[in-house]
Amino acid sequence: MLMTFSKRHNFSKTPPITIRTDAPNGLRYAVVQNAYDCGPSYSAIRSVVCRVLLDAPDPNSWTEIPNIRDEVLQHIRFCDWFKVYDVAEALLSYIETTQGYASAVQYSNSMNDFFIGAGIGWQFAPNEGIVYRGDETFDVATAEAAKALSVTGRKNAANEIEEAIRDISRRPDPDITGAVTHSMAAVECVAQDILGSKQTLGQMVGALNLPKPLDEAVSKLYGFASQHGRHVSEQSRPAPEDAELLVQISCAICTYLAKRASPN
Known part of the structure; x- marks a missing residue:
């Protein structure tokens, strides 16, 4: 398939994220159309949609276009906003099973392009389904942390970051307290590993020899997490x-x- 004009010439913009607890009509259409472009018939897509929504298919719809196509669009047009994302995840799984990995990548990439272009704060992540999408600095920070913790073998801290992102990604209501707790637990895990201690982060801050005022900032962040998370x-x-x-x-x-504790 020929790349679009904007992709060939690298014309793009990244709108600010304005949508998290909604599924606008454009997204509802994209979920279905992008899936169809990856190979499944509208009949197959209808099976997935009806299974997720627990809505029976219309026995009087026989022809792929326009009957079954329009029925699918009708199903997804009027479902709860968070169910649209459930449908997208189910379609990705179905596409990978029936059409292959390359088609699944095509679907997730096309949906991520739509999320970005529409200012929607969600994205497909490898092996995780649809997760929270922050602004560029958020995505860079989380990706860099995952890399640094993986390289240095700090699996517990990496798991805490994953849990924090998973909590903030919950639909329809994010687990805010869980995200706060797990994110600071990740810092605590790294500090415990560096110092060989089992103390709390609040007790260890002084021993980390952080430059001022970073030591005070970490201490206050720990206090915030304790108050608002635990x-x-x-x-x-x-x-x-x-x-x-x-x-x-x-x-x-x-x-x-x-990075500071790493010999390399």
């Missing part, structure tokens, strides 16, 4: 933007500590 109340529940910021900062601190 001892949450209706009055202290953080906003999703707060959790995103804390995950991003935690990733940056993990990366810094891991």
Whole structure:
């Protein structure tokens, strides 16, 4: 398939993320059309959609186009917003099983292109389904942390970062307190590994020999996480933007500590 004009000439822009708890009509159409472009028939797509939505197919729809196609679009047009993302994940799995890995990559890439172009704060991630998409600095920070922790063999900290991202990615409601708790737990794991200690992060900050005022910042972040993550109340529940910021900062601190402690 010939690349589009904009891709051939690298004309693109990245709109700000404005959509997280919605599935606009364009997305609902893209989920189906992009799947169809990867090989499955509308009948096959209907089977997947009906299974996810637990909605019976119309026995009077026989022809692929326009009847079954329009029925599929009807199903997905009126379902709950978060079910649209469930359908997209189910279609990716179906495409990989029936059409092969290359077609699955085509589907996930085309959907990610749409997410970015439409300002939607979600993305397909390898082996994880649809996960939270932050701005560029968020994505860079989380990717860099995953790499640094993997290279230095700090699996527990890497798992905590993964859990934090998984919590903030939950639909329809993100687990904000879980994201806060796991992100700071990742920093705590790295600190414990570096110092050979089982103390809490709050107790270890002084021993990490962090430059000022980074030591105070880490201590205050730990206090924030304790208050809003571990001892949450209706009055202290953080906003999703707060959790995103804390995950991003935690990733940056993990990366810094891991690289500083590495002999290479």
